[in-house]
Structures are given as C-alpha cells and as structure tokens.
Amino acid sequence: MSAEPEILVIDDEPQILRALKTILTAQKFRVITAGRGQDGLALAAAHLPDLVILDLGLPDIDGFEVCARLREWTRVPIIVLSVRESEHDKVRALDQGADDYLVKPFGIEELLARIRVALRHSSQAHGDQDSPIKTGDLVIDLARHVVTRDGSEVKLTATEFKLLAYLVQNAGRVLTHQGILTKIWGFEYMDNVEYLRVFMSQLRKKLENDPKHPQYLISEPGIGYRFYLRE
Amino acid sequence: MLKRSRSVFPTVRRSFFAALVTLAVTMALTFFGEYLNVSTVALIYLLPVIFSSTLWGLGPGLVSGFLAFLAYNYFFLPPYHTFSVHHSQDVVALAVFFVVAVLISQLVGRAKKNLSTAMQREHELARLYEFSVKLEGVDDREGIAKTIASQTLGAFNAKQVEVQVKALAREKAFEVRLPLSGSTQEVKPIAIFPLQTAGRLMGEIRFWRDTGPLNSSEERVFQTFANQGALAIERAALSQERTRAKVLEESDRMKSALLSSVSHELRTPLATIKASVSSLLGGEVEWDTEARKDLMITVDEEIDELNRLVGNLLDMSRIEAGALSPNRQWNDLREIVDSAIYRTRHAIEDYQVEVDIPDDLPLVPVDFMQIERVFINLISNSVKYARSGSRIRFHASVRDSQTLFVQVMNQGPQVPPDHLESIFEKFHRITNAERVTGTGLGLSICKGIIEVHGGRIWGENLPDGFAFDFTLPLSQEGRFPVSIEIESI
Numbered sequence: 001m002s003a004e005p006e007i008l009v010i011d012d013e014p015q016i017l018r019a020l021k022t023i024l025t026a027q028k029f030r031v032i033t034a035g036r037g038q039d040g041l042a043l044a045a046a047h048l049p050d051l052v053i054l055d056l057g058l059p060d061i062d063g064f065e066v067c068a069r070l071r072e073w074t075r076v077p078i079i080v081l082s083v084r085e086s087e088h089d090k091v092r093a094l095d096q097g098a099d100d101y102l103v104k105p106f107g108i109e110e111l112l113a114r115i116r117v118a119l120r121h122s123s124q125a126h127g128d129q130d131s132p133i134k135t136g137d138l139v140i141d142l143a144r145h146v147v148t149r150d151g152s153e154v155k156l157t158a159t160e161f162k163l164l165a166y167l168v169q170n171a172g173r174v175l176t177h178q179g180i181l182t183k184i185w186g187f188e189y190m191d192n193v194e195y196l197r198v199f200m201s202q203l204r205k206k207l208e209n210d211p212k213h214p215q216y217l218i219s220e221p222g223i224g225y226r227f228y229l230r231e
Numbered sequence: 232m233l234k235r236s237r238s239v240f241p242t243v244r245r246s247f248f249a250a251l252v253t254l255a256v257t258m259a260l261t262f263f264g265e266y267l268n269v270s271t272v273a274l275i276y277l278l279p280v281i282f283s284s285t286l287w288g289l290g291p292g293l294v295s296g297f298l299a300f301l302a303y304n305y306f307f308l309p310p311y312h313t314f315s316v317h318h319s320q321d322v323v324a325l326a327v328f329f330v331v332a333v334l335i336s337q338l339v340g341r342a343k344k345n346l347s348t349a350m351q352r353e354h355e356l357a358r359l360y361e362f363s364v365k366l367e368g369v370d371d372r373e374g375i376a377k378t379i380a381s382q383t384l385g386a387f388n389a390k391q392v393e394v395q396v397k398a399l400a401r402e403k404a405f406e407v408r409l410p411l412s413g414s415t416q417e418v419k420p421i422a423i424f425p426l427q428t429a430g431r432l433m434g435e436i437r438f439w440r441d442t443g444p445l446n447s448s449e450e451r452v453f454q455t456f457a458n459q460g461a462l463a464i465e466r467a468a469l470s471q472e473r474t475r476a477k478v479l480e481e482s483d484r485m486k487s488a489l490l491s492s493v494s495h496e497l498r499t500p501l502a503t504i505k506a507s508v509s510s511l512l513g514g515e516v517e518w519d520t521e522a523r524k525d526l527m528i529t530v531d532e533e534i535d536e537l538n539r540l541v542g543n544l545l546d547m548s549r550i551e552a553g554a555l556s557p558n559r560q561w562n563d564l565r566e567i568v569d570s571a572i573y574r575t576r577h578a579i580e581d582y583q584v585e586v587d588i589p590d591d592l593p594l595v596p597v598d599f600m601q602i603e604r605v606f607i608n609l610i611s612n613s614v615k616y617a618r619s620g621s622r623i624r625f626h627a628s629v630r631d632s633q634t635l636f637v638q639v640m641n642q643g644p645q646v647p648p649d650h651l652e653s654i655f656e657k658f659h660r661i662t663n664a665e666r667v668t669g670t671g672l673g674l675s676i677c678k679g680i681i682e683v684h685g686g687r688i689w690g691e692n693l694p695d696g697f698a699f700d701f702t703l704p705l706s707q708e709g710r711f712p713v714s715i716e717i718e719s720i
Contacts, residue, residue, distance in 0.1 A: 221599040
C-alpha cells in the first residue's frame with residue numbers, strides 16, 4: 001500500500017470532474033474519472049480503485065444501480081454525491097451499499113474529511129478484526145466485550161454493547177436508522193426510531209466527554225448514525 | 232291533508248252521508264212537523280243541503296238538495312204521502328226550493344274548492360320559498376345538489392332521491408344520493424326531472440317513492456325545484472370558474488413578483504463572487520495572503536447564501552404544490568437546534584447564542600430537515616435585523632403535555648403590531664427592500680412547514696427585542712414515543 005490511493009470519480013458534469021481531478025491530485029491522490037455509469041463500472045473493474053465517488057444522477061444508469069452493481073463484487077468505500085436534499089435518496093443510496101453521502105454543493109474540506117474516514121475504515125476492515133480498536137480515549141475490544149475510557153472500564157448493558165459493536169464494526173460508514181433497528185432489535189422494530197434515540201443518548205453519556213457535542217457517536221440528521229474513529 | 236281525505240272518502244260514500252243527513256232531518260220534521268208551517272219546513276230543509284255541500288262538496292250537496300225536494304213534497308205538501316202537488320202555489324214553492332238548494336250547493340261547493348286550491352297553492356309556495364332560502368345559502372355545486380336532494384326527499388315523502396350533475400368546463404361530474412344509506416335502485420324511478428337551464432342541461436333528478444306517482448300539484452312544485460336548482464348549479468359553476476381565473480391571475484402575479492425578486496437576489500451574491508474571483512484571477516495586483524483569504528471567504532459565504540436561496544425556492548414550490556410531506560420521526564429538538572446553529576455558524580459568529588432547552592424534553596415527531604430549515608430561516612431573519620453582538624436565544628418547553636412550545640428570540644427591532652401576522656406572508660418585508668436582503672420567502676416557508684406539522688407560528692414583541700414563537704404537537708397520530716426501560720447491566 002505504498003502507492004498513493006486511487007480514487008474513481010463518476011459524475012456526468014465535466015466541470016465537477018475537472019475540479020475534483022485538480023483538487024484531489026493536488027492532495028496526492030491518483031484520480032480516474034468516468035462520465036457515465038457503465039464506464040464507471042468498467043473502470044472500477046479494471047483499476048480496482050481504493051475509493052469511489054459517485055454522483056446519483058447519471059445519464060445512462062442511475063447512481064443507485066451503480067452502487068448495487070459495485071456491491072456485488074467489491075467492498076470498496078463509496079461516497080455518494082447528490083444534489084437532492086431528500087433523506088429518501090440518501091437512505092436509498094446507503095441501503096444500496098454506499099458508505100457515505102455528500103450533498104452538492106459541498107466544501108472540499110468536507111469531502112477530504114469523508115475520503116480520509118472512508119479510507120481509514122477500509123484499511124481497518126482489512127486489518128485484524130480481533131485486535132482492540134483504539135480511538136481517542138476509548139479502547140473497544142469487541143472480542144472480549146470490554147470497553148475502556150481513559151483506562152477505566154465502562155459498564156454497558158447487553159443492548160448498548162450490541163449497538164456499539166455494530167457501529168464500530170462499520171466505523172466511518174453512515175448506518176441508517178432502519179438498518180440499525182433491524183439489526184439490533186429486529187425487523188418489527190424498524191420504525192421505532194425512539195429506541196435508537198434513547199440508547200444512543202445512554203451510550204453518549206457513558207462514552208462521550210460532552211454528550212451534547214459527541215465526538216464518536218455522530219447523528220446524521222434524518223438518516224442515521226455513524227461511529228467516527230479519532231486519531 | 233285535503234288530498235288524502237278525498238282519496239279515502241270517494242264521492243259515492245260522501246253522497247251517501249249527505250242522504251243520511253237529509254233523512255235524519257226528514258225524520259225529525261215528521262215528528263215536529265205539525266207545530267211548523269210549510270214555509271218554515273222548507274227553510275229547515277235547506278240546512279242539510281248547506282251542511283252537505285260545505286262538508287263534502289258540490290255532488291253530495293246536490294244529492295241532499297234533491298232528496299230534500301222529494302221529501303218536502305212527499306211529507307209536507309198536500310196531498311200528503313204522494314209526489315203530486317195540488318196547489319199551484321205549492322208548485323212555485325217547490326220549484327223555488329229546488330233552485331235555491333241547487334244554487335246553495337253550487338256556491339258553497341265552489342267556495343270550498345277555491346279555498347282548497349288556495350291552501351294548496353299556499354303550501355306549494357311555502358315549499359318553494361323554503362327551497363329557495365336553502366339554495367341561497369350554498370354556493371358550490373355539491374352543496375346545491377345536496378340541498379336539492381334533501382329538499383325533494385323531505386317535501387315529496389320520497390324513498391330515495393338521486394341528483395346527478397354533469398361535468399362542466401373543468402368541474403367534474405358527480406352524483407348525490409339521499410338517504411345516505413340508499414343503494415342503487417333496481418326499479419325505474421317514478422320521476423326523472425332534467426336540471427335544465429336556458430342554455431344547457433346541468434344534470435337530472437331521479438326520484439323514487441312507495442306511495443305512488445306525483446299528482447299534478449306535486450309535479451308542478453317538483454318542476455320548479457328542478458328549474459331553480461339548475462339555475463343555482465349553473466350560477467355556482469360560473470362563480471367557481473371565475474374564482475379559479477382570479478386565483479390563476481393572482482398566482483401569475485406572485486410568480487412574476489417572485490421572479491423579479493429572485494433574479495435580484497441571485498445577482499447580488501453572484502456579483503460579489505464574480506468580483507472576488509476575477510480580481511484573484513486578474514494578475515494585475517499581487518494579493519497578499521491575508522487579502523486573498525478575505526476574498527475567498529467572501530466567495531464561500533456568498534455561495535452558501537445562494538444555496539440557501541435555491542433551497543428556499545424549492546421549499547416554496549413544494550409548499551405551493553402541497554407536496555411538502557414531512558417525514559416524521561421521533562427527534563431530539565436539541566439536536567435539530569444544534570445542527571441549525573452549526574450550519575449557520577459563519578452568519579452567527581458575531582452574536583451571543585444561547586440555547587435553553589431542558590435535557591428531559593420529550594422527543595418530537597417531526598421531519599428533522601424541515602424543522603432545521605425553520606430554525607435556519609429564523610436565525611437568518613434574526614441576523615438580518617438584530618445588530619451584531621446582540622443575543623439570539625433558543626428556548627423550548629412542554630406547554631400542555633400535548634404541545635411543545637419553541638421560541639427563537641433576538642434583540643432586533645420590534646415589529647409594529649399590525650404587521651405581526653403579515654410578516655409570515657410571501658414577499659412581505661416591513662423595512663425598505665433595499666436595506667435588507669432576502670426574498671421575503673423565509674418566514675412564509677417557516678409558516679408552511681410548521682403548519683404542515685400541525686403547529687402554529689407567530690411573532691411576539693418582547694421588552695428588549697423580538698421573538699418567533701411556534702408550537703409542535705408532541706404526539707403523532709395520537710401516539711407518544713414508546714417509553715423504553717433501560718435494562719440493568
């Protein structure tokens with residue numbers, strides 16, 4: 001992994017492609033671009049990029065479909081770009097396997113931050129699953145069911161641990177409310193977002209330094225939650 | 232009532248009664264006849280004639296008159312117990328008696344008939360009057376059709392009435408059926424009246440009843456009902472059309488106001504961006520790092536402003552189209568407020584922001600994005616009017632177990648009381664448009680969003696500033712968040 005990470009950008013607007021290519025190249029990424037969904041899929045198969053940035057509105061096949069087809073064979077992180085601000089589209093893209101989303105127009109800092117998180121997450125996922133995860137003052141040992149904060153153990157209930165484990169295993173990814181509820185509580189609780197709110201606030205009280213301004217357990221308004229790994 | 236008694240007592244039966252009465256009078260006279268002279272007897276015989284014709288009409292009156300004539304001749308004119316008459320004087324008396332009896336019968340009978348016709352007419356008029364009064368009160372086609380149906384149902388003792396109204400211009404066709412429990416009738420209606428105006432056929436009334444067909448009077452009233460109803464429907468259709476034209480015109484006017492406002496608002500940030508970027512590109516001036524950064528920050532802020540403007544336009548069009556359906560979920564209001572503050576951090580960095588929201592506030596069933604937009608618009612409005620350095624405060628509390636009360640307070644100028652309502656209307660701005668930027672859409676969008684959530688929004692002058700207040704229901708379809716037990720470790 002000595003080479004610079006390669007990023008595939010699929011977007012039908014030449015201006016965006018040009019701008020992203022310039023900016024990302026300056027940030028020491030290798031960049032390949034595609035203006036159509038089919039071309040994007042072909043490039044992904046040929047180059048095996050480290051990350052895909054995907055626009056939802058494409059001229060041939062739509063972004064949701066590209067997402068789903070990529071997920072058939074690769075776990076490469078996908079960041080979805082969209083001009084649509086509706087939660088529905090974001091949730092759908094995330095359900096199709098996207099890791100993260102950004103609404104156009106976005107600041108480049110924001111995009112770079114998301115790229116770094118996604119790359120870190122994917123290298124983490126490739127690494128040793130059993131070793132404890134360290135982030136800021138937290139150490140989370142999923143194998144041994146132990147969480148410590150500043151060296152002292154944090155007592156979690158069974159559900160709290162299950163929830164935390166699911167988020168941590170998908171660190172960096174945005175997990176939808178429905179996705180989490182189905183995973184932790186079961187299909188019939190899919191719409192009971194209030195469960196999530198209560199348990200998330202419990203977790204924050206136990207894990208965050210300032211539960212009102214969380215560092216790890218981040219809300220994605222109207223969409224879901226994600227766990228942030230801190231340096 | 233009159234009609235019914237006529238049908239129960241046919242003429243034959245009534246004539247029989249008339250004969251009985253005459254017979255009774257004859258019997259009474261044979262008892263007391265010897266004390267009375269012949270002319271008195273003749274006078275007394277007029278009584279059953281008057282009585283019968285008053286009570287039962289012309290025919291029975293005549294029957295009674297004829298019988299009285301015979302009996303008077305038979306019992307009281309010599310030679311007794313024969314129908315022959317000896318004295319020529321008696322012949323005259325008998326003839327006069329007969330003529331008087333017939334005349335009385337006729338006169339009384341005619342008066343009675345006139346009276347009954349008059350009463351019937353009065354009854355018809357009363358019905359028509361009631362009908363037209365009822366029609367007066369409604370001005371939409373459905374309402375009128377319902378009125379026609381309910382009035383005919385009541386006035387004609389119907390089993391079922393259907394009023395079918397044809398499509399007209401852009402108004403759809405429809406049908407009203409009364410009683411509501413009625414079903415599609417298999418038998419043919421006993422009457423169908425067209426709802427016809429001078430120009431066109433507006434529909435028809437179908438009518439069923441068990442008590443037999445309509446008589447001529449009822450038919451007349453029914454016809455008038457139908458004519459009046461048709462006119463009312465036509466009038467309503469025309470007025471609905473006019474209203475629609477007016478609404479279109481109004482919305483056209485709004486659109487051009489919006490367009491001119493929007494192009495102005497788009498150009499302002501674009502001008503700034505163009506100026507900043509072109510001066511950076513120009514290369515005529517060597518910009519130092521500080522100045523470059525300043526210019527770039529300006530560009531960044533103006534782009535955010537443009538984006539917010541486009542968002543507001545989209546929201547507005549959704550609200551207008553009634554397509555703003557909130558995706559309600561149980562949300563923590565504090566989180567929404569924090570997110571709105573984060574998104575507007577550049578705009579409010581020169582203000583003192585206070586958040587006063589209790590930790591134990593219940594979850595609210597709202598669309599996160601939409602309520603966040605409300606806060607962003609309220610913040611943006613506060614920043615426009617309140618001087619920098621002043622305080623912007625967010626407050627929320629439970630008002631009455633059903634309602635959440637939220638307040639966004641600033642230290643800006645007060646709003647004249649007569650503008651407190653209208654600030655939430657589109658394009659409304661109290662101050663001179665040149666001084667403050669914005670399309671005047673922000674607050675009307677807030678109103679649209681809050682109302683689609685089932686809440687209410689209003690403005691309030693405070694001793695040291697101004698506050699936007701709004702309410703949100705704490706339950707969703709009568710449901711409150713499930714209370715969740717925290718398991719033990």
